[in-house]
Amino acid sequence: MSGAEGRKSIFITGAASGIGRETALLFAGRGWFVGAHDVNAAGLAALEKEIGAANGVFATLDVTDVDAFGKVMAEFGAATGGTLDLMFGNAGIGMGGLIDEQPWEQALQIINVNLIGVLIGVRAAIPLLRATPGSLNLITSSSSAIFGTAGIGVYSATKHAVRGLTEALSIELKRFGVRAADLLPGLIDTPLLSDRMRAMAPAEGEWRLVKPLEVAETVWKAYSADVLHWYVPEELRAFHARVVNEPEAVREERTALMAMMAE
Numbered sequence: 395m396s397g398a399e400g401r402k403s404i405f406i407t408g409a410a411s412g413i414g415r416e417t418a419l420l421f422a423g424r425g426w427f428v429g430a431h432d433v434n435a436a437g438l439a440a441l442e443k444e445i446g447a448a449n450g451v452f453a454t455l456d457v458t459d460v461d462a463f464g465k466v467m468a469e470f471g472a473a474t475g476g477t478l479d480l481m482f483g484n485a486g487i488g489m490g491g492l493i494d495e496q497p498w499e500q501a502l503q504i505i506n507v508n509l510i511g512v513l514i515g516v517r518a519a520i521p522l523l524r525a526t527p528g529s530l531n532l533i534t535s536s537s538s539a540i541f542g543t544a545g546i547g548v549y550s551a552t553k554h555a556v557r558g559l560t561e562a563l564s565i566e567l568k569r570f571g572v573r574a575a576d577l578l579p580g581l582i583d584t585p586l587l588s589d590r591m592r593a594m595a596p597a598e599g600e601w602r603l604v605k606p607l608e609v610a611e612t613v614w615k616a617y618s619a620d621v622l623h624w625y626v627p628e629e630l631r632a633f634h635a636r637v638v639n640e641p642e643a644v645r646e647e648r649t650a651l652m653a654m655m656a657e
């Protein structure tokens with residue numbers, strides 16, 4: 395099959411690596427037309443080779459650039475005949491640092507990419523989403539949106555923000571018959587995860603290391619379901635319930651963990 399005609403379509407940000415890349419490959423393999431976008435041009439070129447130029451559009455995009463986002467969304471819409479079944483706002487940066495030590499410019503950059511960039515994407519996608527029956531706006535939040543994560547506080551705050559944004563959108567977008575959901579991944583084996591976190595991941599449980607393919611499979615499931623928050627792995631849902639019921643106990647455990655990591 396070539397071109398977008400008669401096929402469902404997905405627009406992915408952060409498509410050149412990790413979760414976005416696996417999702418692009420999985421959806422293309424199942425016959426979807428893929429809009430792959432990223433700041434990493436070389437990664438996009440490699441992805442295009444694997445997927446095939448006829449099965450998507452591959453365009454560099456910095457999600458913080460409003461005008462550029464509008465332009466690539468228009469190009470994508472022209473390729474699909476004005477439809478978009480799944481908007482996947484996934485691009486993110488994961489730089490850490492204690493709040494009082496992190497360079498201010500870095501903190502702003504995290505907020506720009508992880509929150510402002512997602513918001514720009516949602517606003518750009520709404521016209522196509524509302525023109526498409528059964529469409530979904532999906533955002534990659536994080537398990538760090540369950541309980542504020544020390545050491546990556548600004549990152550964690552942006553992920554709380556996009557979780558809240560998703561909940562608001564899940565109500566607002568009903569006016570257009572569009573669903574909204576988010577992903578709350580735990581520790582996913584991608585370049586974003588620090589070597590230290592990767593090494594610390596236990597063999598099982600909610601903090602085990604998860605392959606990005608498992609997250610891509612969750613994106614696939616999300617399209618066909620009416621679920622607001624997707625935990626990957628699913629055990630994180632129980633952690634979330636515990637955070638709601640016993641936040642002080644979780645705070646004390648995390649404080650002990652931080653002290654241990656500082657040793």
Ligand SMILES: NC(=O)c1ccc[n+]([C@@H]2O[C@H](COP(=O)([O-])OP(=O)(O)OC[C@H]3O[C@@H](n4cnc5c(N)ncnc54)[C@H](O)[C@@H]3O)[C@@H](O)[C@H]2O)c1
Pocket residue numbers: 407408409410411412413414431432433434437455456457458484485486487488507511534535536537578579580581582583584585586587
């Ligand atoms: N890896 C994890 O453990 C983990 C856990 C929870 C949430 N997440 C989230 O998953 C999402 C995907 O991350 P990943 O783990 O696949 O990491 P990754 O680094 O492999 O992929 C992120 C991609 O986003 C792109 N990107 C960065 N800034 C961009 C910008 N301004 N515009 C466009 N693209 C940009 C990068 O070039 C990269 O290709 C992120 O939002 C991240 O916060 C990851």
